[in-house]
Amino acid sequence: NAGVTQTPKFQVLKTGQSMTLQCAQDMNHEYMSWYRQDPGMGLRLIHYSVGAGITDQGEVPNGYNVSRSTTEDFPLRLLSAAPSQTSVYFCASRLKADEKLFFGSGTQLSVL
Amino acid sequence: GQQVMQIPQYQHVQEGEDFTTYCNSSTTLSNIQWYKQRPGGHPVFLIQLVKSGEVKKQKRLTFQFGEAKKNSSLHITATQTTDVGTYFCAGPYGGGSNYKLTFGKGTLLTVNP
Numbered sequence: 001n002a003g004v005t006q007t008p009k010f011q012v013l014k015t016g017q018s019m020t021l022q023c024a025q026d027m028n029h030e031y032m033s034w035y036r037q038d039p040g041m042g043l044r045l046i047h048y049s050v051g052a053g054i055t056d057q058g059e060v061p062n063g064y065n066v067s068r069s070t071t072e073d074f075p076l077r078l079l080s081a082a083p084s085q086t087s088v089y090f091c092a093s094r095l096k097a098d099e100k101l102f103f104g105s106g107t108q109l110s111v112l
Numbered sequence: 113g114q115q116v117m118q119i120p121q122y123q124h125v126q127e128g129e130d131f132t133t134y135c136n137s138s139t140t141l142s143n144i145q146w147y148k149q150r151p152g153g154h155p156v157f158l159i160q161l162v163k164s165g166e167v168k169k170q171k172r173l174t175f176q177f178g179e180a181k182k183n184s185s186l187h188i189t190a191t192q193t194t195d196v197g198t199y200f201c202a203g204p205y206g207g208g209s210n211y212k213l214t215f216g217k218g219t220l221l222t223v224n225p
Contacts, residue, residue: 040217
């Protein structure tokens with residue numbers, strides 16, 4: 001039982017490049033979400049999903065796309081990376097609303 | 113913007129001193145959760161409070177949920193170096209849906225041995 005697995009752990013991009021951050025969970029959780037963490041800003045919700053085929057925006061969705069084709073996977077796509085997207089990204093999942101969140105180990109992304 | 117305010121932003125204590133962080137919401141919450149993030153790590157769930165006035169203890173940690181369910185606190189008695197990290201509170205927001213979990217900005221606790 002691996003929990004929530006995120007890849008890659010580190011990534012450096014040039015402005016304008018695109019990439020996908022991968023997230024997978026093996027706990028059969030309905031709910032999955034992406035947060036970004038910046039110094040002094042706490043954790044801000046980017047996008048979330050309440051089940052396969054269902055996604056919705058969080059607090060800071062601009063510049064990011066998500067899809068949920070399976071229960072297990074919830075990738076986060078950066079369409080055209082910008083320096084403002086330099087951050088640590090966490091994927092998190094939970095069984096259902098009001099349950100505790102399980103976090104992945106994070107992806108540190110730098111956009112130059 | 114953030115609907116959960118957390119204070120203080122930073123707290124430095126000597127080992128053995130007590131520590132408290134406070135969380136205030138702009139609206140009534142159905143529940144509140146607390147997480148701890150060690151330096152370089154990921155947030156880890158500590159506890160969830162649901163009832164008005166609820167108090168829960170985990171060894172040296174005491175969690176409280178206010179009577180109006182708009183504020184909460186985490187108190188650590190006799191801090192140890194293992195308590196170092198950032199403590200976050202989080203509450204559900206979303207116009208009737210409890211799917212959006214909004215985090216406070218956190219309190220970074222450092223402990224001088």
